[in-house]
Amino acid sequence: MTLTALPPPSPHIETTGRLGLNREDTLTIALFTLLYAIPVAHSAVSRAFWLDELFTYYIVTMPTWAGTWDLLRNGPDQNPPLFYALTRLVVGVFGESEWAFRLPAMIGYWLLCLSLYTLGRRIGQTSTTGLIALVTPLVTGTGYYASEARPYGLMLGCLGVGLVSYAFIDPAEPPTWQRRAVLGLGSTLALAMAFHYLVLLPIGCLWLVEGYRTWRTRQVRWRVWGALAAPLAVLAYNWPLLTEQSKLPYWKMSLRWSELSEFYWWMVSPLTGLAFLTLVAVVAVIDRLGRRSRHHPSQEEAQPSAKLPSEWLWLGFVLLIGLPVGWMVLMKVTGRTMFTPRYLLPAVVGLTLLVMYVVGQLTAHHARWVARGIWTILAAVALWTGLQPWQLVLPRTEAVSNLPDPNQPVLVDCVMYLQLKHYFGDQLPRVVHVFGVLTYPQPEDPSRGLRAILGNPRAPRFEAPEAFRTAHDRYYIVCHKVHEARGLIQYLERLGTPVVKVTDEYLVYDFRWSDIE
Structure with missing residues (x-):
């Protein structure tokens, strides 16, 4: 598979073709993987199981698969069985340590980051937008789920691959590649549904985006709609189990509107997230003020790095704003209380797309400053974490x-x-x-x-x-x-x-x- 580059409109814009990686991409992914593995692995090793992870533990460690299935039908969890079967396999190989139970999530979340990097290089067209897409899920509050023994990391990883597949369903691509992309879209979204039922929420957002594209182009892509509907087959297959699981009352007794703002604060409030978003905001303001102060800017200074296609900008708003707000309204209207941050994790993809859009408007000089700042943040976190004791911190007594x-x-x-x-x-x-x-x-x-x-x-x-x-x-x-x-x-x-x-x-x-x- 070769890299096909379009002629860049300015010297600092680098575009990638299908899915090939150049040397810069390989080095970026390798360095990120190292800086990702240190804090995530440390958390997986040192953090004690909490309640939901202990549910995973008891389900996975049942002496027989029949017992596991009984706990899936009657126990406190309400997830599809695939996650537990995969975790049972991993634990059987590596033993019953905290990190072994969390290994699937670690790999799944890493796959999300890499998928968004590919997406950022595809639609953002610069190394900086790719870096933004690679890092955002890790530095925000959702990065906690990169090391939790629950199905969210695997679900997000599959969703990320599905988004990449969706981006490559493009008339500019060869028909063979488009067919592969459609197959990848349907299979990965179906696999995401097999890990967690509520992936239906971001899939619904993709339905809205594809509907918007259909309205704008006046063309119905039937194969794409078929791929987007594939997860419904998995949902139908698991419906008898889901029906049994749904008989268990949900744990929350009430729901407050303020939980919506609390969700957004939770997502951006980690120190790394605040530093990252502050960096982007400050550089964006400096960039804008600098352009206004120059009467005759150079071509490089005046040329924005890239602009996101309208469908992806729309998807960013839908995931970041429409998904949490819409889910809250639905819960309030129906009298349900199923609103919690971990059900809305795909909103981080929306945040990623919107931050990519902001960085895509920067000049090359300021985009490089953002990239340097990001690597500095990641290196500082990895160094600090790596120096901490690598041992389990027991619950306080x-x-x-x-x-x-x-x-x-x-x-x-x-x-x-x-x-x-x-x-x-x-x-x-x-x-x-x-x-x-x-x-x-x-x-x-x-x-x-x-x-x-x-x-x-x-x-x-x-x-x-x-x-x-x-x-x-x-x-x-x-x-x-x-x-x-x-x-x-x-x-x-x-x-x-x-x-x-x-x-x-x-x-x-x-x-x-x-x-x-």
């Missing part, structure tokens, strides 16, 4: 340790309970979780939800409410200082329940059941 009565049970929520039992086991024998207390509402059927993980012999045991209250009139209650726990905290305060410990995250109460009788 100060909230359940050194309490006045060491023989009194300590009641914690399911998140803390599963973490502590996974990492400390019998070292904290007084720590318990009572089903239905300090947790979100769960179905009455004991074979559903959290109770289903008891089918895994490694899972810790929950206490039955009636038996626990009969056996213990007095126990400690550990309350997390979050919105969902405020009701319980207010209730305990009205009872006058004494606080015996306060930490950064928790309040510990000394509760007597007889006080409310």
Whole structure:
């Protein structure tokens, strides 16, 4: 496969043809891969599993595949089975370490970055727009999911390859290449659907963009529509499983409009993300002011690097703005609460496209400054991370340790309970979780939800409410200082329940059941 370059309109514009890589591209990808692997691998090695990752752990480590399938139907997760089958295979090869469970996500997210790089070189036509596309997903808040033992990284990787395929369905390409691109589009989007059902949201955004293109050109690309509809076949295949999974009530009890702004802040708020976006914004302002101050700018200074095709600029707005806002409105209208940042991760692709557009307007001189700044940020993060200890950081136990009565049970929520039992086991024998207390509402059927993980012999045991209250009139209650726990905290305060410990995250109460009788 050869690289076909179009004649550049100015000396600093570099364009790529089909999917070939020149030496600069190879060096860029190699250096990025190194700077990507250091912080992502460090996070995968050092960060303890949290609740959702422990669900992955219990599903994957079921003794038999039949048991895994039962947990998929009745357990707390609501994802397709392919992710768990792949993780089971990886863990079987590399062992049950944190990084092995997270390896699929690490590779999938890396594939997203490389796919966006190819896309940036294809539609942005310069090395700087390609670099922007390569780096944006890593430095923003969504980069957290590059090292989480969940299906989001794999889903995003497949989505990225699908976007590249979509970009190469171009009349300027040979018919054979176009057919391959259509096949790649349909197969990768279908594979993304096999990893997570909610990839249907960004696929729906692609439907809107293709509809816009159809309206603008007055030409219907039937093969493209067929490829864009391919994921529906995977959804239909998994529909019986999804129907069973959907019977489990969703964990969130309420939904606030402010969560929409919180999502955007979460996405851009990491220090690396703020530094990256500030760099682009400052250079863009300097570039604009510099052009206005010169009456006779040189050709290189006046020539923008590149402009994004209108379909991709439109897709950027739809993914970044339409996807989160539209999903929030839909949830509010339907009375559902399924709004959380991890369901809206494809919005980072929209952010990438819009930042590419901004950088594409810069002169070559200022674009080079952006590139230098990006490499500096990545190198600084990799150096700082690489110097940190490469060892697992265990969950904190100060909230359940050194309490006045060491023989009194300590009641914690399911998140803390599963973490502590996974990492400390019998070292904290007084720590318990009572089903239905300090947790979100769960179905009455004991074979559903959290109770289903008891089918895994490694899972810790929950206490039955009636038996626990009969056996213990007095126990400690550990309350997390979050919105969902405020009701319980207010209730305990009205009872006058004494606080015996306060930490950064928790309040510990000394509760007597007889006080409310």
